Amino acid sequence: MxxxxxxxxxxxxxxxxxxxxxxxADYFRATPDPERGYALAALxxxxxxxxxxxxxxxxxxxxxxxxxxxxxxxDYVGDLSETVALMWPAPPAHxxxxxxxLLSEIVEALARLPKRDLPAQxxxxxxxLDDTGRWALLKLITGSLRVGASARLAKTAVASLGDLPPxxxxxxxxxxxxxxxxxxxxxxxxxxxxxxxDPVPFxxxxxAHALEAGxxxxxxxxxxxAEWKWDGIRVQVVxxxxxxxxxxxxxxxxxxxxxxxxxxxxxxxxxxxxxxDGELLVRRDERVQSFNVLQQRLNRKSVTPRMLRDFPAHVxxxxxxxxxxxxxxxRPFAERRTRLEAMVVRLAAAHGAASRLDLxxxxxxxxxxxxxxxxxxxxxxxxxxxxxxxxxxxxxxCDSFYLPGRPKGPWWKWKRDPHTVDAVLxxxxxxxxxxxxxxxxxxxxxxxxxxxxxxxxxxxxxxxGFTDEELKAIDKFVRANTVNRFGPVRxxxxxxxxxxxxxxxxxGLARSTRHRSGVAMRFPRIARLRWDKPPREADRLxxxxxxxxxx
Amino acid sequence: MRPxxxxxxTPRGLHCPVGDFYIDPVRPVPRAxxxxxxxxxxxxxxxHVLATRETLDLMAIRYGAAFAGATQAIAYGExxxxxxxxxxxxxxxxxxxxxxxxLSWRGLTIVASGDYKETFDPTCARFEPVPCDVFISExxxxxxxxxxxxAARETAKLLNSLTVFPDRAHLVxxxxxxxxxxxxxxLRAAGHDAPIFLHGALASITAYxxxxxxxxxxxxxxTGAAKxxxxxxxxxxxxxxxTDVWSRRFPDPVAAFASGWMRVRARARQRGIELPLVISxxxxxxxxLASITAxxxxxxxxxxxxxxxxVHWAGSIGLRARPLHMVGYGEEEGEDAPAPSPAAxxxxxxxxx
Ligand SMILES: [Zn+2]
Numbered sequence: 001m002x003x004x005x006x007x008x009x010x011x012x013x014x015x016x017x018x019x020x021x022x023x024x025a026d027y028f029r030a031t032p033d034p035e036r037g038y039a040l041a042a043l044x045x046x047x048x049x050x051x052x053x054x055x056x057x058x059x060x061x062x063x064x065x066x067x068x069x070x071x072x073x074x075d076y077v078g079d080l081s082e083t084v085a086l087m088w089p090a091p092p093a094h095x096x097x098x099x100x101x102l103l104s105e106i107v108e109a110l111a112r113l114p115k116r117d118l119p120a121q122x123x124x125x126x127x128x129l130d131d132t133g134r135w136a137l138l139k140l141i142t143g144s145l146r147v148g149a150s151a152r153l154a155k156t157a158v159a160s161l162g163d164l165p166p167x168x169x170x171x172x173x174x175x176x177x178x179x180x181x182x183x184x185x186x187x188x189x190x191x192x193x194x195x196x197x198d199p200v201p202f203x204x205x206x207x208a209h210a211l212e213a214g215x216x217x218x219x220x221x222x223x224x225x226a227e228w229k230w231d232g233i234r235v236q237v238v239x240x241x242x243x244x245x246x247x248x249x250x251x252x253x254x255x256x257x258x259x260x261x262x263x264x265x266x267x268x269x270x271x272x273x274x275x276x277d278g279e280l281l282v283r284r285d286e287r288v289q290s291f292n293v294l295q296q297r298l299n300r301k302s303v304t305p306r307m308l309r310d311f312p313a314h315v316x317x318x319x320x321x322x323x324x325x326x327x328x329x330x331r332p333f334a335e336r337r338t339r340l341e342a343m344v345v346r347l348a349a350a351h352g353a354a355s356r357l358d359l360x361x362x363x364x365x366x367x368x369x370x371x372x373x374x375x376x377x378x379x380x381x382x383x384x385x386x387x388x389x390x391x392x393x394x395x396x397x398c399d400s401f402y403l404p405g406r407p408k409g410p411w412w413k414w415k416r417d418p419h420t421v422d423a424v425l426x427x428x429x430x431x432x433x434x435x436x437x438x439x440x441x442x443x444x445x446x447x448x449x450x451x452x453x454x455x456x457x458x459x460x461x462x463x464x465g466f467t468d469e470e471l472k473a474i475d476k477f478v479r480a481n482t483v484n485r486f487g488p489v490r491x492x493x494x495x496x497x498x499x500x501x502x503x504x505x506x507x508g509l510a511r512s513t514r515h516r517s518g519v520a521m522r523f524p525r526i527a528r529l530r531w532d533k534p535p536r537e538a539d540r541l542x543x544x545x546x547x548x549x550x551x
Numbered sequence: 552m553r554p555x556x557x558x559x560x561t562p563r564g565l566h567c568p569v570g571d572f573y574i575d576p577v578r579p580v581p582r583a584x585x586x587x588x589x590x591x592x593x594x595x596x597x598x599h600v601l602a603t604r605e606t607l608d609l610m611a612i613r614y615g616a617a618f619a620g621a622t623q624a625i626a627y628g629e630x631x632x633x634x635x636x637x638x639x640x641x642x643x644x645x646x647x648x649x650x651x652x653x654l655s656w657r658g659l660t661i662v663a664s665g666d667y668k669e670t671f672d673p674t675c676a677r678f679e680p681v682p683c684d685v686f687i688s689e690x691x692x693x694x695x696x697x698x699x700x701x702a703a704r705e706t707a708k709l710l711n712s713l714t715v716f717p718d719r720a721h722l723v724x725x726x727x728x729x730x731x732x733x734x735x736x737x738l739r740a741a742g743h744d745a746p747i748f749l750h751g752a753l754a755s756i757t758a759y760x761x762x763x764x765x766x767x768x769x770x771x772x773x774t775g776a777a778k779x780x781x782x783x784x785x786x787x788x789x790x791x792x793x794t795d796v797w798s799r800r801f802p803d804p805v806a807a808f809a810s811g812w813m814r815v816r817a818r819a820r821q822r823g824i825e826l827p828l829v830i831s832x833x834x835x836x837x838x839x840l841a842s843i844t845a846x847x848x849x850x851x852x853x854x855x856x857x858x859x860x861x862v863h864w865a866g867s868i869g870l871r872a873r874p875l876h877m878v879g880y881g882e883e884e885g886e887d888a889p890a891p892s893p894a895a896x897x898x899x900x901x902x903x904x
Contacts, residue, residue: 069864437792488794
C-alpha cells in the first residue's frame with residue numbers, strides 16, 4: 001500500500017502525460033500480482049468503496065490526539081484525510097505491527113469485514129502505514145480518492161509493459177476484473193490474450209477533436225463525410241444472446257458505464273445483434289427535443305411509467321461496430337455506414353414508426369463553405385424540426401477505422417460558433433508543472449458601472465486556448481506590468497487606457513451567486529489577444545447579462 | 552528577579568537590558584548577538600556583532616567585509632561576558648555555524664536557540680540540549696502534522712525519480728545557506744557521485760562549506776552547462792529560481808523543492824512543485840517537544856511560527872509558556888511566502904462553473 005500510495009502521490013503532482021505513463025509502468029513492473037492488479041483497479045476507477053464516513057475518521061483521531069491541536073492542524077491543512085494521515089501518532093513500540101498492509105490485503109479484508117470491526121481494523125492499518133500510505137488509504141476508504149491520471153492512461157501504461165500499442169489493453173479490458181492477473185500475464189508474454197465471457201461487452205469509444213479555424217485548410221472535403229452533431233448523450237448499444245440463449249441488451253455511456261437500468265424502454269425496444277454507436281435523445285411528437293428536455297429525464301432517480309410516457313428515449317445511430325457477431329471496427333467508416341443503414345432499414349421494416357432507433361442522416365456538401373452554411377442553418381440543410389437539438393457537425397474520414405480514444409485526424413467535431421467577449425486581463429497566476437515558470441492562468445473582467453465610474457469586475461478565469469508563442473507574450477506582459485503580488489498571483493495593470501484585452505470564447509453563461517459579477521462562464525478560453533484594442537473598448541457586464549436573458 | 556529583567560522582546564529583537572545587546576535584531580543596533588547566518592536573523596549594519604566564526608564568515612560572504620563596525624567570534628563551549636552577562640555558545644544543528652546563545656546572570660539561565668533541529672546533519676555540529684531556566688524556541692513547524700520523515704527517504708525519492716526519468720533535469724529548490732549543501736551531502740551519502748549543478752547564487756556559500764572541510768563531491772555551475780549534461784542531472788537552485796525565467800533552459804525539468812513545508816500537499820501544489828522533498832533544517836513537532844523537554848526548562852518562550860499550538864502543548868504538561876509574537880523571522884532568503892491574497896477569491900472562484 002505504501003508503494004502504491006507513493007505512486008498516487010507522485011501522479012497528483014506530475015503534469016506530463018508521458019511522465020505519468022512512465023511512473024505507472026515503473027510501478028507495475030516492480031510490483032507483484034495481485035497487488036498491482038488492485039492498484040490498476042484503483043487507478044481505473046474499477047475499485048471504489050466508501051466504507052468509512054468522515055465522522056469515523058474524525059472519531060479515530062480524536063481518540064489519539066488533543067482536540068485543540070487537531071483543530072489547529074485541520075485548519076492549517078484544510079483536508080481531513082491529509083490532516084489525520086500526517087498527525088496520526090506512531091503506536092508504542094510493542095504495539096507496532098511488524099507488517100505494513102498491502103492494498104490487496106485491504107481490498108480482500110474489506111470485502112468480508114463486519115461493519116462493527118471497521119474502526120479497529122482501520123486503526124490497525126493506519127498504524128502499519130507511512131504518512132503517504134495513510135493518506136491514500138483514508139482517501140480510498142472514504143470514497144474521495146482523485147487519481148491524477150485517466151483510466152485510459154493507466155491502461156496505456158499496462159500496454160507499454162509489453163510494447164503493445166496503447167489500445168491493446170483497452171480492447172480486451174471489457175469483461176476483465178481485478179486483480180487482472182491474466183492481463184498482466186498476457187502483456188508480459190506469459191499467456192494468451194484473455195477472452196471476454198461477456199456476451200455484450202463495452203467497446204472503447206472513438207472521440208473527435210475540435211476543429212479549429214486553422215485545421216480546415218489542410219483537409220480535403222472529398223475525404224470526409226459529415227453528419228449532425230446531436231446535443232444528447234453519446235451511447236453504445238450492445239445486444240446479443242447469453243450462453244443460455246437469453247436476449248441481452250446493454251446501454252453504455254461513452255466511458256463504459258452501464259446505464260441500462262435507467263432506460264428500460266430502450267432495452268425493451270432495441271432488437272438487433274451487434275454493437276452500435278449513437279446519440280441518446282428524447283423524441284416526442286415526431287421530433288427530437290432539446291437537451292433541456294432530456295435532462296428532465298436524466299435528473300430523475302427512479303424510472304416511473306409516467307416518465308417513460310412523457311420522455312420517451314430514442315437512439316439515433318451513427319456507427320456500427322459489430323454486426324451479427326462480425327467486428328467491423330477495422331473496416332473503413334464508409335463501409336460501416338453502409339452496413340448501419342442496411343441494419344436500420346431492416347429494423348424499421350420490422351417495427352415501423354414505433355421504432356426507438358433511427359439513422360442520423362448524412363449532411364451533403366461539396367466544399368467547406370457549403371458545410372459552413374449547413375452548420376449555420378441546420379433546419380434548412382436537412383435537420384428540419386430536429387434542428388434545435390443540433391450543436392454542430394461531425395466530420396469523419398470515409399476511410400477511418402474505429403479507433404479507441406481521440407486519435408488526431410480521422411474525426412473532427414465542428415461546433416456552432418461559441419460566444420465571444422472582449423475582456424481585460426486583471427490577474428495572472430503561475431501555472432503548474434511545465435508551466436510553473438509562466439503566468440498562465442488568467443482572471444479577466446468586463447466593465448460595469450460603479451459608484452465612482454466604470455470599474456472592471458472579474459467574470460472568469462481561463463488557462464488555455466492560446467498558443468505557446470502567445471503564452472510567452474502574455475507572460476512577458478504580466479512580468480512587465482505587475483502592480484501587486486499576492487503569493488503566486490500577480491495583479492496586472494488594467495485601467496481604461498493601459499492593459500491587455502483578451503478575446504474570450506465560451507460555451508454558455510449562467511447566473512451565479514458565487515461570483516462577484518453575478519455570472520459564470522462555461523468553458524472559457526482565450527481565443528485571441530487583442531493588442532490592438534484599448535481596455536476601454538472591452539465589453540460590458542450588461543452584454544453578458546443580455547446573453548443570459550436570451551438563453 | 553524575573554526572566555524579563557534579563558531578556559525581553561522588543562520591536563528590534565530580543566533585548567538584554569543588563570548587557571545592553573540584542574539577539575538577532577531586525578534593525579541596526581549598537582551591539583548584536585547573532586545565532587546564525589540566515590538573512591532573517593543575521594542582518595547587516597550593526598556596530599558590533601558577536602557570533603560564531605562561521606556565522607561571521609557567512610555574513611561577510613553575503614553582505615561584504617564591512618557588514619558590521621566590529622566583530623567578535625565565539626566558539627562552541629566558549630563564554631564571553633558582556634556587561635556582567637555571561638554568553639555561552641552551543642551548537643543548534645540548524646546550519647553551519649548556528650549557535651544557541653545561553654545567557655547567565657545571577658544564577659538565571661536563558662537559552663535563545665535561534666533556529667534549530669535535533670536530528671543529524673552531516674554539514675553542521677549537532678544540537679545539544681542546554682539545561683536552563685527559560686528556553687526560547689522557534690515554532691516554524693509547531694503543529695503535529697509536521698513530522699519530518701527520515702531525510703534518507705526523501706533523498707531516495709529523488710534518486711528514484713532520476714532513474715525513472717533519466718532524460719529530465721531535476722531542479723531542486725533549496726535555500727542557499729544550509730539546505731543546498733545538506734541536499735548535496737545527503738545525495739553523496741546515498742551514493743550519488745555524478746556532478747551536481749549549482750545556480751550561481753549558491754556558488755560562494757557552497758565553496759565556503761567545502762573550505763570548512765565538508766566534502767560535497769563534484770559540483771559545477773549550471774550556467775554554461777550543455778543540455779546533454781543536464782539531462783538526468785540534479786540541479787540545485789534557490790527556490791525563487793524554479794519559477795523564474797532561469798528555469799526554462801533545462802530539458803523537460805522536474806521541479807523539486809526541499810523544505811519542511813512540502814509535507815502539506817496544498818503548499819507544494821501552490822508552488823507548482825512536481826516532486827516535493829520533505830527535508831527541513833528546523834525541528835519538527837516531535838523534535839520541538841523532545842528538545843524543549845531535554846533542557847529541563849521551567850518556562851518556555853516561543854518566538855515565531857505556530858506559537859499557539861506549542862504554547863497549548865506546554866500548558867497541557869504544566870509548563871509555563873508565553874508566545875513572544877516576534878515579527879520579521881521565518882522568511883528565510885526573502886522568499887515570496889504566499890500571503891493571504893485579496894485577489895485569491897476572484898482568481899480562484901471565477902470561471903469554475
Ligand atoms: Zn534559520
